[in-house]
Amino acid sequence: MSTTQFDIIVIGAGIVGAAFAVAMRDSHLRIAVIEPHPPAPPSAEWDTRIYAISPGSQDFLRDMGVWQQLDSHRIQPVYAMDIHGDDAARLQFDAYQAGVPQLASIMESSPLQYALWQTLQTQENTQLINAACTDLRWSTTGGQVTLADGKVLTASLIVGADGNKSWVREQAGIHAKRSDYAQSGVVANFTVARDHQGTARQWFNESGVLAWLPLPNQHISMVWSTDAAHTAALMAATPEQLAAQVAQAGGHALGELRQIGRTAAFPLSINRVDKLVQSGLALIGDAAHGVHPLAGQGVNLGLRDARELARTLTQRGKAPCGDVLLLQRYQRARQTDIVAMQTMTDGLHHLFRHSHPVLAKLRNAGMNFTNQITPLKSWLMRQALN
Ligand SMILES: Cc1cc2nc3c(=O)[nH]c(=O)nc-3n(C[C@H](O)[C@H](O)[C@H](O)COP(=O)(O)OP(=O)(O)OC[C@H]3O[C@@H](n4cnc5c(N)ncnc54)[C@H](O)[C@@H]3O)c2cc1C
Numbered sequence: 001m002s003t004t005q006f007d008i009i010v011i012g013a014g015i016v017g018a019a020f021a022v023a024m025r026d027s028h029l030r031i032a033v034i035e036p037h038p039p040a041p042p043s044a045e046w047d048t049r050i051y052a053i054s055p056g057s058q059d060f061l062r063d064m065g066v067w068q069q070l071d072s073h074r075i076q077p078v079y080a081m082d083i084h085g086d087d088a089a090r091l092q093f094d095a096y097q098a099g100v101p102q103l104a105s106i107m108e109s110s111p112l113q114y115a116l117w118q119t120l121q122t123q124e125n126t127q128l129i130n131a132a133c134t135d136l137r138w139s140t141t142g143g144q145v146t147l148a149d150g151k152v153l154t155a156s157l158i159v160g161a162d163g164n165k166s167w168v169r170e171q172a173g174i175h176a177k178r179s180d181y182a183q184s185g186v187v188a189n190f191t192v193a194r195d196h197q198g199t200a201r202q203w204f205n206e207s208g209v210l211a212w213l214p215l216p217n218q219h220i221s222m223v224w225s226t227d228a229a230h231t232a233a234l235m236a237a238t239p240e241q242l243a244a245q246v247a248q249a250g251g252h253a254l255g256e257l258r259q260i261g262r263t264a265a266f267p268l269s270i271n272r273v274d275k276l277v278q279s280g281l282a283l284i285g286d287a288a289h290g291v292h293p294l295a296g297q298g299v300n301l302g303l304r305d306a307r308e309l310a311r312t313l314t315q316r317g318k319a320p321c322g323d324v325l326l327l328q329r330y331q332r333a334r335q336t337d338i339v340a341m342q343t344m345t346d347g348l349h350h351l352f353r354h355s356h357p358v359l360a361k362l363r364n365a366g367m368n369f370t371n372q373i374t375p376l377k378s379w380l381m382r383q384a385l386n
Helices: 015-023 055-063 109-121 167-171 228-236 239-249 298-314 324-353 357-372 374-385
Strands: 003-005 008-011 031-034 050-053 076-078 080-084 090-094 104-108 126-129 133-139 142-147 152-155 157-160 176-192 199-205 208-215 219-227 257-273 281-283
Touching: 008 015, 008 142, 008 152, 015 031, 015 055, 015 109, 015 298, 031 152, 050 055, 050 109, 050 208, 050 298, 055 104, 055 298, 076 208, 104 109, 104 208, 109 126, 133 167, 142 157, 157 167, 167 281, 176 228, 176 239, 219 228, 219 239, 219 257, 228 257, 239 257, 257 324, 281 324, 298 324
Parallel strands: 003 152, 008 031, 008 157, 031 126, 080 199, 157 281
Antiparallel strands: 050 104, 076 104, 080 090, 133 142, 142 152, 176 219, 176 257, 199 208, 208 219
């Protein structure tokens, strides 16, 4: 049995784990990244998983040289957001009014994952390990990971970036309170008859939240967060039926739709994790928090974790990477952002789930009010631009 020693072992190289490892490129620390399913090169087909990447996340990726590797023809800037409540309530955001070039960039998941992975492959201080883990334990000096082939790796710090059902979190005995929303996010892509003009559209009503995210070349990506029966009906629909239902639910705002690619559905839940760190361990990304996708912020929250943990570690002075007092700095820096996003998305989900007429009046009045009250609107905007 051979043992290999690192300073940091990252378990899971989704977008968040990989971005963290890239952010540590100049740290002179020895890093291992364990990922059993490395990303495949992106295909010509549009991905079903599409992200709204915030300007803050974009800056982070650009500073690391990753954004520049992406094909700009497959990225759509969002210049405006148009949010509809039931009862004709409206909330609108505009990049021009906010004094920023764009509100977000809509892009596919797989090219970003692949660009991060390619960057890691050329990174001198990083070893990529394509394997599954079978055991994980901690001692006073850090963590010890056993791989499926029996190899043992040790490090001062284990970074759990292995997604919402995190095995690392479970091995560490950190409790996560998961509440099922009894909803799924149904996703599909369409071509549209009318120019979307870089506007992201969202409709909140009792049947859930329907989002149309603009993509290049007259395409849009749909995320419909909706209950089990409606999910089953949408999944069973033919492409023509789905296109007709989605067009109707969006008030035919972009004319006729035509589906491209397949339809997929993801169960939705909120995941509140007791703590992000303990001695020798830090959690980032969906391993650290789950949020409703209605604000399209899951991956952005995770990228902010990655940036903050990297910043904490590069400013650690003489402390070992796994030092709990050091790691608590990362936790303190991230808590407010995570709780605020969970509270906002959870609150909006519950507010629009109820059909009570008084609640309907209140939420629609609230949307119209927010649309007119500049400080509140500016606060919401700042959250989105982070
Ligand atoms: C329908 C839907 C729509 C969404 N839309 C948006 C959006 O528009 N914008 C947005 O920001 N977010 C969105 N999200 C959320 C977003 O998908 C997640 O927040 C994001 O993928 C989290 O990234 P991650 O790297 O933390 O985890 P993951 O993407 O889950 O990656 C985890 C990685 O860990 C690996 N792994 C798992 N177990 C192990 C193990 N035991 N050992 C080693 N490796 C392991 C996996 O192979 C994977 O590569 C959406 C989510 C859903 C469900």
